[in-house]
Amino acid sequence: MNEQHLEPLKRHPEGRALRAEVDLRRVARNFARVREAAGGRGIWGVVKANAYGHGAVPVGRALSEAGAAGLAVSSLEEGLELRQGGVACPILVLGGLRPEAVPAASAEGLTIALVGPEHLADYARLLPDHPLKLHLKLDTGMGRFGFLPSELGECLPALGALAPWIDGAMGHFATADDPDQGFALRQRRVFEACLAQLRDAGIHPAQRHHGNSDACLRGLLGDDTHVRPGLALYGLTLVPEGRALGLEPALELVAEVARVKAVPAGTTVGYGRTFVAPHPLQIATLACGYADGYRRDLGNRAVVGYRGRTYPVVGRVSMDYLTVALPVDVPVAPGDPMVLFGSDPAAPHCLERLASALGTIPYELTCGLHRRITRRFFS
Ligand SMILES: Cc1ncc(COP(=O)(O)O)c(C=O)c1O
Structure with a gap:
């Protein structure tokens, strides 16, 4: 049998519709706090x-x-x-x-x-x-x-x-x-x-x-x-002592809006038609799915951050895409960044809260982020 070793998929620098932004300054500050503890x-x-x-x-x-x-x-x-x-x-x-x-x-x-x-x-x-x-x-x-x-x-x-x-x-x-x-x-x-x-x-x-x-x-x-x-x-923790120490989550998962469409009441979204628009809405489609590590069971449960507010992920998360519902009067356009995993530990889409909603631990969510996601580092 022939063993084949495949290089991980390289994204084109201009194709960064989905990226994990990692703040190495936060990692260094967390390091200093842990060393003191x-x-x-x-x-x-x-x-x-x-x-x-x-x-x-x-x-x-x-x-x-x-x-x-x-x-x-x-x-x-x-x-x-x-x-x-x-x-x-x-x-x-x-x-x-x-x-x-x-x-x-x-x-x-x-x-x-x-x-x-x-x-x-x-x-x-x-x-x-x-x-x-x-x-x-x-x-x-x-x-x-x-x-x-x-x-x-x-x-x-x-x-x-x-x-x-x-x-x-x-x-x-x-x-x-x-x-x-x-x-x-x-x-x-x-x-x-x-x-x-x-x-x-x-x-x-x-x-x-x-x-x-x-x-x-x-x-x-x-x-x-x-x-x-x-x-x-x-910057992640499951014990109160960790937050008291001021640990700062270092990672944000950010996806750019791929498409926006206005839909009338009654429109169903995604596989299984698990979401029905209760009134006219805008549906933003993001190029992030369970193949990237955004768990399928976050559909109809999670929110994403956009311009200081949060909006619900509606319908099922599919392999490469997820869909977000926004009111019709919210300005939103292709290319706009939305935050899927937030770095504010108090936000409803922070890793600890998403993990807890799924009955798991934040380790599983970050470790599950696929290597096809572009990582961008800030130092
Ligand atoms: C042997 C060993 N040491 C240390 C660690 C770090 O644990 P934690 O991430 O909970 O600090 C792990 C994590 O799985 C481990 O397996």
């Missing part, structure tokens, strides 16, 4: 999934310039994308690495999370010739990657052989956003116990990090040296 600890800025849809290379550069200790990604490919984009700071691959990929990761100076006991012998064989830094992932209660406390003891001799390369130890909270901190505190105790076990075996990771954004905002950091925030750097 984290007591000045070192920050691994999490830029996996194309920086949560914001654009990995420009965001990665901005975070590095703002003073991040490093950037965290999920896979080798995401790490290589940053390197190819000229990002020179430390890059931590959170999802681990198969032994076959160690030479490539070593050549690019990537740091790798060691996510379980399965490849310890391979790593011990490969690292003398292909050195790289390792961060030992401990499963303190998340239940996916990491050494379980129950298996750590038997792995200590093999880990001892890797000690020269072990630069960090890490865990990940499952419930840092939960007002009940019981389980998070239990995870922290498990982390401390694992670190003590490592110390007794002569393994002293220079870096310790267990905290995501919410852990930074809620003071769950113990005596960690570093933190790994993602969401808060983009």
Whole structure:
């Protein structure tokens, strides 16, 4: 079977009818706020999934310039994308690495999370010739990657052989956003116990990090040296502490009006005829649909921002288009920009509110923004 690698679709510079506008100045200010909330600890800025849809290379550069200790990604490919984009700071691959990929990761100076006991012998064989830094992932209660406390003891001799390369130890909270901190505190105790076990075996990771954004905002950091925030750097948050900190959403999704038409009462709009104009209206069609990451179930539920007001998205969202209803006396013309995801956290079309209306989290909406959308960066 032939494997084919296709370049992502490139938009023509003049074809920018749909764009994600990313304010890197806001990212830098959010970084400073999170660093303060984290007591000045070192920050691994999490830029996996194309920086949560914001654009990995420009965001990665901005975070590095703002003073991040490093950037965290999920896979080798995401790490290589940053390197190819000229990002020179430390890059931590959170999802681990198969032994076959160690030479490539070593050549690019990537740091790798060691996510379980399965490849310890391979790593011990490969690292003398292909050195790289390792961060030992401990499963303190998340239940996916990491050494379980129950298996750590038997792995200590093999880990001892890797000690020269072990630069960090890490865990990940499952419930840092939960007002009940019981389980998070239990995870922290498990982390401390694992670190003590490592110390007794002569393994002293220079870096310790267990905290995501919410852990930074809620003071769950113990005596960690570093933190790994993602969401808060983009100015998004699900906890009241995040808004109190003044986080500023960095992304706006903007679509230009493709067509406007005046329709009489009784006109139905879109697939399934789920919207019927109750009186004469203008229907603006925008070139953004569920293929771009604007969710189909936002039809007849969401609003868009236009000249300081909001107007409803009516009818079903289709693959490449959505439709907005405006009163007949509102001046609107092809080319006018409308805001689909707003950056004012109090607006009805801000990411947190749209996500909550859909029963999901803002992460899913930004990560879902397709690469065919033009990203425009402000710095
Ligand atoms: C291992 C790991 N660390 C840190 C983060 C960042 O989390 P958040 O975006 O909630 O700050 C994630 C996000 O999914 C993660 O998987």
